[in-house]
Amino acid sequence: MTLVTDPAAPRIAIVGATGAVGSTLIELLEERALRHRELHLVASSRSAGRLIPVGGRPYEVQALEDFDFGLVDLAFFSAGTGVSAEWVPGAVAKGALVIDNTNAFRMDPGTPLVVPQVNFRTLDEPPESGIIANPNCSTIPLVRVLQPVERRWGVRQAVVSTYQAASGQGHHGVEELLEGSELALRDPDAELPAERFRPPLAFNVVPFIDVLQDSGFTLEEEKMVRESRKILDLAHLDVTTTCVRVPVVNCHSAAVWIEADAPVDRDELIALLSAQPEVTVHDAENRAAFPTPLEAGHPDHVHVGRVRVSPHNPRGFWLWLVSDNLRVGAALNAVQIAEYVLGRGFLAGGTR
Incomplete structure (x- = not known):
């Protein structure tokens, strides 16, 4: 990820930055050197204050409830359908273009559902809704x-x-699978954890x-x-x-x-x-x-x-x-959408 002073470079927010897809987004933004002039990592209040290194410097996670989307041009949402349904309209109203990785807006007629290798032409114009939807991982x-x-x-x-x-259910899904697998190996008759997956996923x-x-x-x-x-x-x-x-x-x-x-x-x-x-x-x-x-x-x-x-x-x-599924099925597709819209000049950048 390339931090620049160019006023035309976007100000970016990642909502759900501590989750599995959010973490993968950060990795990909670094790997693909996406130019930006500001980066904001946003998550629930439980994660607020946590420091995450990006590009060799620490970024403090900000609470979604307190974040001002007027500070950014582009916002990635990967914190769940309910979070997107509640917070994306407000982010759009503040002027952010949203790339949403949930089911909240995929079938909205005014929101393009995009796989860049397949239907990039749906982004010939900025989306009417101010939202670009990322499809399901499968x-x-x-x-x-x-x-x-x-x-x-x-x-x-x-x-x-x-x-x-299991990573389709995020970090907690992976943890539950690993915990259940270890427990089942020690005791085949043990009651396995089944919070994310019912019935339990380990050896199932x-x-x-x-x-x-x-x-x-x-x-x-x-x-x-x-x-x-x-x-x-x-x-x-x-x-x-x-x-x-x-x-x-x-x-x-x-x-x-x-x-x-x-x-x-x-x-x-x-x-x-x-x-x-x-x-x-x-x-x-x-x-x-x-x-x-x-x-x-x-x-x-x-x-x-x-x-x-x-x-x-x-x-x-x-x-x-x-x-x-975390890269091709989610974060990579979202980053490739961002690269395309940046190339098309959809974002206001420093003009606001």
């Missing part, structure tokens, strides 16, 4: 492989089963993420459907999902069945996916190669493997996806 890698397939062959249907890591697989909806699907599953349709601008895209929590610390995975409108050639599919920005196809040369959460590779890439065209239905094929 939606982002999915649409990044669906779009090129749709453009080449058309997509008749996509069936997705996700295998989502839980096919239920978020709140049950009237449809019988969970909110997590419905998010993926609605968000994919909005991002790809395909109102009737046939996507159905089962979202599963697995005892993995970080990186979400997904098994994806896609049925196209026309027969698919595997070699052409491999070449098409390999040509996408920040996508690594592991079985392009060796069909036995595949990514895993533990050893996927570059943390900023969507990793693809097990590419199989069905011998019984040449329009249908399987993919295995792995991506870092």
Whole structure:
């Protein structure tokens, strides 16, 4: 992260700076040397006063309840849907452009839902709402492989089963998984912690993420459907999902069945996916190669493997996806949005 005196450089706030996504945002802003002239780290009053080093200097965490958003041009929100619903409108009213990493505004017609590699053109103009929404952590890698397939062959249907890591529930989710795993290893009959995950996640697989909806699907599953349709601008895209929590610390995975409108050639599919920005196809040369959460590779890439065209239905094929949910599925996408809007000159910078 590059601190400058240029009055055109933005003043930035990170809301939820002490959380898993907020911490990853800080890492990425440093790694990608995003120019700024002020940085404000904001969190709940419980974290106020904590010092976090950024770019070689300490920054004191400020309480959200006391923070003046009139001091910033760009605000990242990663503190939960309820926090965003309550505080983002006020931040926008004070003149900040908000990049929101929650479900609060994703389906708002005046708020673009953006994956820069897929639909950056939705940001040709500043958003009407003053908000840019970051999609769900499992939606982002999915649409990044669906779009090129749709453009080449058309997509008749996509069936997705996700295998989502504990870090999707932040630092506390990871801590609960590790604590439960250690306890279960010492005593298989012990009562395991189940505050973030019910039933307990340690040595378990839980096919239920978020709140049950009237449809019988969970909110997590419905998010993926609605968000994919909005991002790809395909109102009737046939996507159905089962979202599963697995005892993995970080990186979400997904098994994806896609049925196209026309027969698919595997070699052409491999070449098409390999040509996408920040996508690594592991079985392009060796069909036995595949990514895993533990050893996927570059943390900023969507990793693809097990590419199989069905011998019984040449329009249908399987993919295995792995991506870092804290980076690709959240913070990196938000930073790439910021880089794009800064390049477009959306922010007032020092003109106020």
